Amino acid sequence: MQSSRWNANGNIYLVTTDALDPELARANVGDTDGLIEVHRHDDGRVEIAIWNPDGSQAEMSGNGTRIAARWLAEQTGASRVVVAVGAREVTATMLDGGLVEQDLGEVDVGEPEEVAGLRLVTVDVGNPHAVVEGDPDELPRIGPLLETHTRFPNRTNVQVVRIDRPGEVTARVWERGAGETTASGSSAVAVAAATHGEGDVVVHFPGGDLRVRLENGRATLTGPAEPY
Secondary structure, three states, rough: OOOEEEEOOOEEEEEEEOOOOOOHHHOOOOOOOOOEEEEOOOOOOEEEEEEOOOOEOOOHHHHHHHHHHHHHHHHHHOOOEEEEOOOOEEEEEEOHEEEEEEEEOOOOEOOEEEOOOEEEEEEEEEOEEEEEEOOOHHHHHHHHHHHHHOOOOOOOOOEEEEEEEEOEEEEEEEEEOOOOEEOOOHHHHHHHHHHHOOOEEEEEEOOOEEEEEEEEEEEEEEEEEEEO
């Protein structure tokens, strides 16, 4: 499989134009967090599928779409790219310093509920999230417990978040089909929406910071993406 290796806040993805299936994805993922399969592209638009290390597909990935946007921009010189993944289209704008600003669209925040003795908030960012406010160091216990809980028949991404101050949070993330990763773009949006609802939020992950702006139920995400 021919591919290039990309980094977004410590999330490492392989980008390939080769056709993939679950077996090929598992065989080629190596030590990365997943694969981005490019179905088709032109100067300003790229259609992709995102494969998890276990061979499942993700409906959405903030870091993955950011990488896909930067990948196309590096080839075509485009300053603005539309990334189509599943049912969503993400508009990405290239900024200075290797940063990419993405309009991730609508965010749906559920009511607080209790699952497996944990109080959480579900968030839909085009993919499912369960956000638990607490000690991020508890993620290795909480993440696998909630990912496969019967409350989430299709599994869920899990975040444990601590509010540091208004507009600033620290989080760790357990990604469905991948386990703990250093950062996650859609998870940044989920924790910001669950803890703040509106406004600007900086999310500190082990892999680095992501910036979220929430306005009228929509999310804008800004972070880095670069060849690795």
